[in-house]
Amino acid sequence: MSEFLSPKDLPAALAARAAHPDYIPVAGGTDYMVASKDRLPPPGIINLFGLGALTGVTDLDGGGVRIGACTTYATLLGDARIANTFPLLRDACREVGASQIQARGTLGGNIATSSPVGDSLPPLLALDAVICVASSAGERRVAYEDFLVGYRKIDLAADELIVAIELPAPHVGAMQHWRKVGTRRAQSISKVMMAAVAHLDDGRIADIRIALGAVADRTVRARATEDALRGSAPSEEAAKRAREALRGEITPIDDLRSTAEYRLGVAENLVRRFVLSL
């Protein structure tokens, strides 16, 4: 008999998580239901979808936002703050699956699954997201890059839940850019994604953050590429240096959706195009 728990509030959810480390926390179910298809029922499910404390977008001091982990893509797409301040995240949400997936899929769920091809993940890295994690013992905050520890592995203990994602306000005038490359716009699993944020100071790239998906075992920041660009004017010359750096730091693979060579070439082109657009 598989138990189905729908805790009424966050303390009840955390208590259920602590009491049943073998139960599966489920938000929108869009990943879990595929993974569990044709398998034996789980020992139990802790249903988090719609839990008030985990849902919705709130303002933070300083212009950032706190997004509840179980906020759906559809909710994010309807939120003016996300559209105005974090268009990068809005653009990525718009290309996750299609209407049906967007109605159920959640940001926290995408983070928990932590697939290297998760569409919302590069924007979170490029926007310097902080992941808020809770257990009955309290809450802790982790930089998203540190939260990603391996292939589909995140820094989450068996008694913890992801409760929120905090995005600091981007630098005034920062450019945000999203590009997903796949076989078709909706419903396709990405071959390569790039999320980038940058701002110029006096004609030079003062800061740049580039995050890539589907080019490594996890979503990655292209730090060597960023270093190669910081301080330069956005020119062909800078784009060329970025390309050399990028080749040295990403490790795409061949799989059923694409080849390593194609992914590398596309990633280089996406970075070049972003640099030249600045």
Place this chain on the structure above:
Amino acid sequence: MNIEVTINGESRSIETEGHRRLLDVLREELGLVGTKEGCGEGECGACTVLMDGEPVNSCLVPVGQIQGTQLTTIEGMAGSDGLHIIQDTLVRYGGAQCGICTPGVALCAKWAVEKEPGASKERLRELLAGNICRCTGYQAIVDAVVAAQNSSESSHE
């Protein structure tokens, strides 16, 4: 677990296990076989139903999550006075052929037209992109939805 839900306006009480797919409970427990299974992985949209007004893939909803919600399946789309306008235009414009995708298309189109009454043809295609059809080439479906949209607009005047 016991689930209380409103399906097509009717209160239902279901005794089942919460991890089961909503799709299977609709078809096997409730006899609502108008909802079709296509891919079973959330990629094709054939099993779309409306849950609290939003389109969802019923193959991806653990049935425990429907507790207290309002569902509309294809069986609840037509009124006592006949077909819903979208069903009517799908028939008239050849937007339904083999019929497997049609219930999902009809429900998603109803949602799309109500959500964004002035949506452009391109926007309607985007809102309906989660419903895969292998017969029509989509043009007939889009034509049908646009015709339904225009006729709903004129009926409001």
